[in-house]
Amino acid sequence: MAELNRQWLLRRRPEGVVGVEDFEYREASLPTPQDGEVLVRSLYFGYDASQRIWITEHGGYMPPVGIGEPMRTMGIGQVVASRHPSYAEGDLVTGFLSWQDYVVARVDGPMPLQILPKADYPLTWNLGVLGVGGLTAYFAVTDVLKVQPTDTVVISAATGATGSIAGDICKAMGVKRVIGLAGGPEKCRWITEKAHYDAAVDYKSPDFVARLRELCPDGVDAYFDNVGGDMLDTLFDLMAPRGRVVICGAMSSGYTTPDVPGPKKYMNICTKMLQVQGILLFFYRDRLQAGIETLARWIAEGKIHVEEQIVEGFEHAPRLLPLPFSGKDPGKLILKVADPS
Template identity: 35%
Template sequence: MSNVISHQIQLVNRPTGWPTPEDFRTVEVSYGELPMGHVRVVNEFISVDPYMRGRMNDTKSYIPPFELGATMTGGAVGRVVESTASEVPVDSVVLHQYGWRDVVQEEAAGFRIVQEIPGVPLSAYLGVLGMTGLTAYVGLTRIAPVAEGDTVFISGAAGAVGSTAGQIARLLGADRVIGSAGSDEKVAVLTERFGYTAAFNYKSAPVRTQLPQEAPQGIDVYFDNVGGDHLEAALDVLNRQGRVALCGAISAYNSEQTEPGPDNMANIIKQGLSLRGFTLGDHMDLASEFNQRMSTWFSNGQITYDETVVDGLENTVEAFLDMMRGANTGKMVVRTA
């Protein structure tokens, strides 16, 4: 056993609008000898996710905001380098929520050993095989269930959740899967790699114009990562008994003002629609079902994924901001090892 220095990124200001590098600081923490029942983990990848923006605000919410002056928490995957807990031995690959740091030393109960699939990089356990994939799965099975033959629309479709959701929708029986993304390059990726039937660039014309063109028969399910104009356009074309999973509203996360909701809420009544919001914490009971089905799909080559990897803990804040700006395709992760 030995002492080690852990580099950690902390939130020091609550951002107004877009976060800046000045809202964060990097500190060094010295870990001494490992107490009994603890493990020391060297992270390989850490996750930057849209939901983190919300937790930077000091608003009443189901999960408390990030603490000022404390290390940013969030998903990470690493390898155990020292252990005084027999249930989590050295060399285990573990997932945890200790966030933006290179080394973590905590009680063994805070870590979950990954059942590795041979040949899969560890970053995938933060993305398609992890919380990101589970988010897409929960949305399309419980929140807005996809039925055989459905037309499904997914916004932010080239993002981490969206690129997985499109594929899951097809695997669940959807006939037609339509995606929106913020560049022509991403739009091409959607149909070429992620199995989308059709896709459009929401920056090139109003969503309200483009979506009906791609969905002449309407849509049955909408998986919303964006909110705003996308939700409004979806409410225009949702078929009777249509379902909406509200997963994210990245269009509003950095807005300093509240924004008006859709001007066509009356369609919810007329069409008998269901809109349901969700955060993953309420649906972890689906995790084992997801792990089983996703492993099978993955091993059968029925799921592909992209990721955007940024190197170096010191680039984490920039990676987070790039992800919020949509610079990523697929899951954005930071390689710390």
């Protein structure tokens, strides 16, 4: 066990796109767990657009990360010392960690660290396809959108950690036509060649709306929105009567302010009697295991394509933070910090 605890602390609240200079590197001594706490060694950090919200003043659905505190992240770790009866040394765990080699975690909150069961799939899947992204996609598609085989479904940010899984879930459920939206021909190729989508449309292309309309001659029955903004307005106009929309994110806003621009075309909700609902995994915390089992089965059956971008080295932690908003490669972005012992 190293004696050094490397940390990346939030130096200031960033304006606009987050940068490395918004964080401060520090080396601290190892923390000591008290009664009811565990000491966890960091193995992997997952990257998610919502981390940008956590460092705004309002924090969104969680308290904001404080200035001078280690940056919050979803992660995988290993218990190296436990003073809580439910956790043993050596346990592999997942949940909220932070950007440091060692984290002391209280495990009595509403979302405690989960002990990972022994499994024959890679540990990192717990951060992506079987973690927040995959499970959010799963409940959004099956429980919110309640997709039907006859549906035409459109999914934005279709190469993202959530969107890429959402499309495959729709196809696994037998949906007739699933269309992914992404920026650039390379990502669009990935959508139909690696993921199981039926078609892809490049939103950066000048004939984007015309092309999408052509692919959805009877309108869009279900839209999985990860981006908000103009795209949401475009889809509101394309929705079929009584269509369903799930609001999963508004990445186009960059999450730099508490309020994001509202959809100008939202009166389509009224005139087409659309059903628009949000998804937050917190509300499904009692049903996560069922989701994980179904997703794992679909992966084994080849119905879900797993894509991960794994970068190695604690020093890269801040540099990767803006990537979910911009140019990252398809799938889940993960930082590897250490191997389990």
